[in-house]
Amino acid sequence: MGVSSLTTNPFFLPVWFELGAVGLLSMSAAIVAMKRGYDVVGVVALSLITGVGGSLMRDGIFIQQGPPAATTDPRYIQVALIGA
Known part of the structure; x- marks a missing residue:
């Protein structure tokens, strides 16, 4: 990643970082x-919304x-589901 890529795309992050x-x-979601007593569906839904929502807002x-x-890229949802 040289200087030219930083000037053309200042918000570039490697995929592994994202x-x-x-x-x-x-x-974390x-x-x-789980601390608030959500059921399995609630835990997964909150995890998906929180995990993928930050990247959707940024992009x-x-x-x-x-x-x-x-x-x-389906990897984002897969990683969020694994994190849940």
């Missing part, structure tokens, strides 16, 4: 949901270059 963030957010609101990565 997927790691999705997994960690998903796990699952922990909160959709801040970057605005094409569709968000979470809608085109």
Whole structure:
């Protein structure tokens, strides 16, 4: 990643970093949901919304270059489900 890639795309993050963030957010949401006594469906739903929602907001609101990565790459949802 050279200087030219930083100037053309300032919000570039490696995919492994994004997927790691999705997994960690998903796990933290699952922990909160379990502490509040949610059932399995509630835990999974909250984990998916929290894990994938951050990347959707970043791509959709801040970057605005094409569709968000979470809608085109199934790995985001898979990692969020594993984190749940």
